[in-house]
Amino acid sequence: MENKPLGEILEDRFAYLFSPELLYALEQVGELRRIKAGQVIMEPGNPLAFMPFILDGAIKVMREEKNGHELLLYYLESGDTCAMSLICCMGVKKSKVKAEAEEDSLLLMVPIKYLEEWICKFPEWRAYIFDMVRVRLDEFIETIDSLAFMNMEERLMKYLRDKVRVTGKTELETTHQEIAEDMNSSRVVISRLMKKLESEGHIHQHRNRVEVVTF
């Protein structure tokens, strides 16, 4: 995890995208937040006061049902910001999703009032925001595709692939139960599919740990 001053971190992440003026503005109004893995940072219904920039780590964004059922929608990674908070500016004031840190993460919280202000002020900001909305929308389509057209086995492979990408590790510390919850499936179904993937040589299994080999 980064331990440098904010200015340098922003420089590292956004220098190629943003002008020095915008970087400076971000540094002035942004508030740095360190989040521990597993920490819930947004619940459905909560008002959105900030747009979070992911400087380091990864955030998992989920849809949540009242009775506790969840579904993983997508991950936010370094350099990303949340589409929910962008749409917030256009009228929706409350979150429709739950967000939880997948790993220890570093966020820059920018009050949402600057979102609109900077769109007029900084052309590169406008381009970045529009691009973010596009990327998130693409991701949404991908999620819908997987729900509508893929069977459980394909969904599970996509899940494991995404998790490997986001964590940067091929050793995933997770249980069949947790995977089932993320995918809104049942543990038994996941266990059977995991066993199949193992027999095909895609993964190695241990207690509380999955080793992804051929993805």
Added chain:
DNA sequence: ACATTAAGTGATT
């Protein structure tokens, strides 16, 4: 040694 939690399995819908 015992309790708890994770993972495997057959049968049924």
Added chain:
DNA sequence: AATCACTTAATGT
């Protein structure tokens, strides 16, 4: 693909 009921295996106290 989900659920039930049960077994087996791994881990912590």
